[in-house]
Amino acid sequence: MKSLSVSADSLEMITPSDKEINLLSNLDPAYVAVLEMTKSEREFVTALICRYKPRKLLELGVSAGGSSVLMMSAANKTNEGEEYPARLYAIDYAEKYYRNIKLSVGYIVDQYPELKPHYHIYSGGMAYRFLDLIGEDIDFCLIDTAHVNPGEILDFLMVLPYLKENAVVVLHDVGMHTSMSSKSFARRDLNHTTALLFSAICGKVLLPAFFSKTENNEMYFANVGAIVIDKTTREHLFGAFNLLTIRWSYKPSSREESEICEFFQRHYDQLFADFTARIFAYHNHYFTEARRRTPLVRKILRKALPLWAKTILARIYDRLLQ
Numbered sequence: 001m002k003s004l005s006v007s008a009d010s011l012e013m014i015t016p017s018d019k020e021i022n023l024l025s026n027l028d029p030a031y032v033a034v035l036e037m038t039k040s041e042r043e044f045v046t047a048l049i050c051r052y053k054p055r056k057l058l059e060l061g062v063s064a065g066g067s068s069v070l071m072m073s074a075a076n077k078t079n080e081g082e083e084y085p086a087r088l089y090a091i092d093y094a095e096k097y098y099r100n101i102k103l104s105v106g107y108i109v110d111q112y113p114e115l116k117p118h119y120h121i122y123s124g125g126m127a128y129r130f131l132d133l134i135g136e137d138i139d140f141c142l143i144d145t146a147h148v149n150p151g152e153i154l155d156f157l158m159v160l161p162y163l164k165e166n167a168v169v170v171l172h173d174v175g176m177h178t179s180m181s182s183k184s185f186a187r188r189d190l191n192h193t194t195a196l197l198f199s200a201i202c203g204k205v206l207l208p209a210f211f212s213k214t215e216n217n218e219m220y221f222a223n224v225g226a227i228v229i230d231k232t233t234r235e236h237l238f239g240a241f242n243l244l245t246i247r248w249s250y251k252p253s254s255r256e257e258s259e260i261c262e263f264f265q266r267h268y269d270q271l272f273a274d275f276t277a278r279i280f281a282y283h284n285h286y287f288t289e290a291r292r293r294t295p296l297v298r299k300i301l302r303k304a305l306p307l308w309a310k311t312i313l314a315r316i317y318d319r320l321l322q
């Protein structure tokens with residue numbers, strides 16, 4: 001036997017069965033058009049719901065609501081016959097769907113009236129604002145939010161105190177930093193947040209056994225994965241907190257900062273609460289300093305140029321560096 005073998009308790013490759021793949025075949029497919037997951041990713045999430053049979057589900061990052069419909073339908077199908085239906089609590093930082101601001105986040109769920117009574121959506125803030133309303137004992141959580149720092153790292157640390165032992169946390173876009181698609185290539189050094197988090201959390205890892213490289217935006221690695229939360233997850237948190245020291249792409253507002261620090265103070269050891277406060281102080285200093293050191297012409301261009309022009313300039317800059 002090899003001295004460093006992988007135990008089935010630490011890593012499991014998931015192959016969805018035909019029954020799991022076909023579980024939602026009777027569901028109106030309108031949700032698939034707005035769902036931001038590939039076919040194999042949808043099958044992976046469905047297979048996990050079939051196997052773990054969660055009753056209280058949480059979703060961070062709702063967008064149109066495609067993944068809400070998928071998770072709720074799978075959970076209710078797989079728990080058929082239970083006295084109470086499974087419930088999904090969904091949270092989005094935005095109030096409007098980012099691809100069409102005339103629509104609200106989660107709007108597609110309205111097209112599935114049978115799901116509505118078991119769906120609770122909270123929008124306009126980060127998870128910490130709503131978790132006390134949702135309560136503990138969450139047994140399944142999908143995190144699919146910012147994909148840049150501090151994004152999912154903060155999100156996970158907010159959710160962890162509300163998770164049940166053996167809860168499954170699914171992380172989407174764990175391979176985004178390896179995408180060779182032209183859209184993601186220029187941002188590859190920023191889109192590693194979920195991969196970093198996935199590597200830092202202790203617990204059993206679940207990965208899809210198969211995925212299609214082309215279907216997955218030219219990625220060499222699976223773009224979805226999950227962790228089963230156990231005692232070791234809660235005992236080994238330095239790694240996740242330490243990730244927060246890595247350069248941030250955006251900074252929560254000062255009100256959010258003080259609310260997050262207060263929330264962590266409430267849920268984590270004083271050592272981690274102090275660490276969080278120092279991390280915010282560091283990034284505040286860093287952002288001020290970075291602004292001060294940015295040449296005036298770049299500041300003006302950044303404000304004046306439309307997004308498409310910034311993208312073209314970023315691509316030219318990228319080419320020059322190669």
Ligand SMILES: C[S@@+](CC[C@H](N)C(=O)[O-])C[C@H]1O[C@@H](n2cnc3c(N)ncnc32)[C@H](O)[C@@H]1O
Nearest residue numbers: 035036061062063066067092093094144145146
């Ligand atoms: C990639 S989309 C989610 C896609 C959706 N899960 C699906 O598969 O169809 C990301 C969403 O996360 C939201 N978001 C970004 N940061 C967030 C945060 N920290 N907490 C909650 N939502 C966040 C955005 O507003 C956006 O709607």
